[in-house]
Amino acid sequence: MKKEKIQAPKGVSEYVPPASREFEWVREKLITPARMAGYSLMELPTFEDTQLFTRGVGESTDVVSKEMYTFEDRGGRSITLRPEGTAGVMRAVIEHNLDRGQLPVKVWYSGAFFRAERPQAGRYRQFYQVGIEAIGLDDPAIDAEVIAIADQGFKSLGLKRFRLEITSLGDSASRAAHHIELDKYISNLDLDEATSQRAKINPLRLFDDKRDEIKKLMSKAPLLMDYLSQESMTHFAEVQSHLKALKISFAINPYMVRGLDYYTGTTFEFIHEDLGAQSGIGGGGRYDGLMEQLGGQALSGIGFGLGVDRALLAARAEEVVPVETFTSQLFIIPLGAQAKSEALVIASQLRGHGHVVEIAFGERALKGAMKAADKSGAKFVVVLGDSELSSGSVELKEMSSGDSKSVRITSLHEAL
């Protein structure tokens, strides 16, 4: 009797061959620029004390208030699957006293994150992000470098149809002054219930509304950009001049809103043009009060999170995903039991020399095995039968040309 099939939980993204190779490729490309800029790996738990997020990300945010996977563990502790990466990094930096050493602390991470949202194109309940954090520097140059690292990651994938938007959320004094004026402005608008409710939680959200009538209403609203303190303005101007020096094009978007409470100052977003509603492929910014909020020193920080799933969708949309990112060099077809045993030994030795080697297993006929070799994409194939075993040499056949030459088994690793 056939048992009922068990399916993956709703809305998760998973990658199986052959698509998993594309995923690996994207993730590696996004990580590389961070490594090359001297960032070190931070490998953290996927679940944390719930308080880390309520306190770090902010209870008023949608992410915390309605999108977290929270449960009680067997010891009665409240645990949450991480919905984002920065809070966890801060917690670990504080816990391991990394902030007591040389600054800045520069780390990168990569892994799965969880949000209980309604799935749609590019939005999953378990998704993958690559991120970096640079902690303990106020220098605008580090802001530019962080942005440049993300930009480099996307460019190295071959992406072209994306843009960078930046803004400054200023310091807390700037925001407080603006908040009062914005509230005053919004209170005079005629809004529906849901919208005014959103405005109450975060008035900046209205700037992000997609409806034309709201856009129109908000077109004369006071902008945070106009309330920036002298310091914030200077900082932001320097970030921009660094970006220009780096030849990274950007647009200032004074309407940009980020959904996490900790952002301050420089804030940015990478948006892809071919992705539909979920077009943000990466984003980040400063979070100058976060560490203190979590019980650490009052150190500033800046970082980003890049969506691996979305970057892959973007790469597919632009058709820049390499066709074959994995091919073996040699495919060995053994004929007979003794040859099979010998094939295992030869393959093992060649792999020791750094060659990618596959063997035809099972009892397939030679023709079938050749087909398998062809499909594996292997560059070379050898047939290993009785005559080869006794002579000690094989015909090394190049699949693309069909040419072959006689090679001693013992010197195969040089011939490859």
Place this chain on the structure above:
RNA sequence: GUGGGCGUAGCUCAGCUGGUAGAGCACCCGGUUGUGGUCCGGGAUGUCGCGGGUUCGAGCCCCGUCGCUCACCCCA
């Protein structure tokens, strides 16, 4: 959480006004004994997402449910 579309072989899909399933691709085997990609021949495969209901009879109709998908919302 709200709304729209969809769910038939591994994949892409067809299936007329209800009469118990098909194509292409992929896969496997073979085309005389140990060499692939083309060509030819043959073959396996579906509880038609799941559960109810209407009917003599349902892949086609109705209800529910699960999932996928797109948008709102939110964001990576």
